Amino acid sequence: MSCHAEQELSTPDMLQGHIELHHHLFGYLKSMALRCAADLGVPSAIHRRGGAAMISDIAADTGVHPAKLPHLRRIMRVLTGAGIFAANDEPSSPADQDGDAAGETVYTLTPPSRLLVGDHATCNMAPMMRFLVRPEVAAVFFGLDAWLRDGDTGAATLYQAAHGGVPAWEMTKRDSSYSRALNEACAGDTSFVMDIAVREGGDVFRGLSSLVDVGGGHGAAAMAIARAFPHIKCSVLDLPQAISEAPADGTVNFVAGNMFEYIPPANAVFLKYVLHCWGEEDCIKILQQCKKAIPAKGDGGKVIIINAVVGSGEPQDNALKETQVLFDVYMMGIGGGEREEHAWKKIFLEAGFSDYKIKPILGFISVIEVYP
Numbered sequence: 418m419s420c421h422a423e424q425e426l427s428t429p430d431m432l433q434g435h436i437e438l439h440h441h442l443f444g445y446l447k448s449m450a451l452r453c454a455a456d457l458g459v460p461s462a463i464h465r466r467g468g469a470a471m472i473s474d475i476a477a478d479t480g481v482h483p484a485k486l487p488h489l490r491r492i493m494r495v496l497t498g499a500g501i502f503a504a505n506d507e508p509s510s511p512a513d514q515d516g517d518a519a520g521e522t523v524y525t526l527t528p529p530s531r532l533l534v535g536d537h538a539t540c541n542m543a544p545m546m547r548f549l550v551r552p553e554v555a556a557v558f559f560g561l562d563a564w565l566r567d568g569d570t571g572a573a574t575l576y577q578a579a580h581g582g583v584p585a586w587e588m589t590k591r592d593s594s595y596s597r598a599l600n601e602a603c604a605g606d607t608s609f610v611m612d613i614a615v616r617e618g619g620d621v622f623r624g625l626s627s628l629v630d631v632g633g634g635h636g637a638a639a640m641a642i643a644r645a646f647p648h649i650k651c652s653v654l655d656l657p658q659a660i661s662e663a664p665a666d667g668t669v670n671f672v673a674g675n676m677f678e679y680i681p682p683a684n685a686v687f688l689k690y691v692l693h694c695w696g697e698e699d700c701i702k703i704l705q706q707c708k709k710a711i712p713a714k715g716d717g718g719k720v721i722i723i724n725a726v727v728g729s730g731e732p733q734d735n736a737l738k739e740t741q742v743l744f745d746v747y748m749m750g751i752g753g754g755e756r757e758e759h760a761w762k763k764i765f766l767e768a769g770f771s772d773y774k775i776k777p778i779l780g781f782i783s784v785i786e787v788y789p
């Protein structure tokens with residue numbers, strides 16, 4: 418039996434549709450190839466060779482077995498096609514992969530692979546690659562259609578539906594390797610975003626003498642703030658499973674606790690990438706606790722949020738819009754979502770705050786100051 422489309426589409430349209438479907442269906446191979454290159458340290462290897470390297474150099478520097486050189490070439494070919502690396506003379510067909518000509522290919526870095534050079538201290542995004550393709554994370558989205566049809570899940574998130582009812586932040590308690598991978602991913606991303614936040618939105622920290630980073634994980638944001646503004650006494654509040662593995666170097670004070678119950682007092686509460694993990698009601702509860710922790714209206718207290726504000730920032734190109742949509746679906750999986758300004762405003766007002774100010778710093782990522 419032929420499918421419906423075969424009777425309706427011209428042959429060129431069928432071919433095009435077939436190609437595009439495969440492009441999307443194999444999309445996960447790009448994610449896996451990217452994770453592989455990040456784990457092998459390919460971007461750093463190219464960087465150490467002065468920014469340009471042949472496949473044999475990359476293999477030698479990353480510990481790839483010489484017998485696997487043709488396979489590494491295939492991976493590099495996928496990633497070059499995806500814009501992660503650039504190549505001077507990319508082989509034109511898979512049949513050329515093992516030929517001599519392919520041996521001459523010189524790979525260079527592009528902006529995305531430059532973000533994968535180095536370690537945490539130098540803004541490394543590699544831990545995020547590792548985390549986002551973990552089986553526990555990918556598994557969340559396998560049940561999407563069933564979850565959408567199911568009206569009986571009550572408050573259960575897609576994450577819980579995929580993990581036998583266990584919420585995301587309970588999983589970090591049960592599985593220390595998952596917890597470590599998440600915290601390392603957040604720390605890598607944070608060191609990158611905080612560089613920009615301090616540069617573009619640093620004014621929000623001026624005049625503060627103390628700050629508590631709520632849901633601050635391993636303290637990367639608090640440490641960045643303490644480095645840029647040494648007079649601010651910075652603390653981090655997070656769940657015990659995150660705090661127990663935090664690298665305490667004395668720069669910031671770590672407190673294990675639950676933000677729904679108590680937040681230690683400070684001039685300002687800082688929340689980076691926390692509220693988009695939660696639905697509206699939970700955000701209001703968290704912000705009510707934040708309000709109790711800061712000085713009252715007129716006494717300089719505020720909440721500083723770093724999160725996406727959908728539709729904010731410069732006019733958006735398609736890649737940025739698509740990234741925003743993907744972030745939103747990912748957060749939906751955990752039980753939250755990305756918000757437009759009107760949704761943020763509703764939450765702030767319902768939590769008892771009187772005003773707010775949004776400053777876009779990186780695409781749709783903004784610094785939001787919220788005042789009692």
Ligand SMILES: C[S@@+](CC[C@H](N)C(=O)[O-])C[C@H]1O[C@@H](n2cnc3c(N)ncnc32)[C@H](O)[C@@H]1O
Nearest residue numbers: 586603607632633634655656659675676689690
């Ligand atoms: C997406 S991560 C963001 C981490 C960090 N702020 C960043 O931007 O890198 C969310 C953090 O919230 C923490 N968290 C979740 N539930 C919490 C709770 N009830 N109390 C305190 N922290 C919590 C998690 O452990 C995790 O570190």
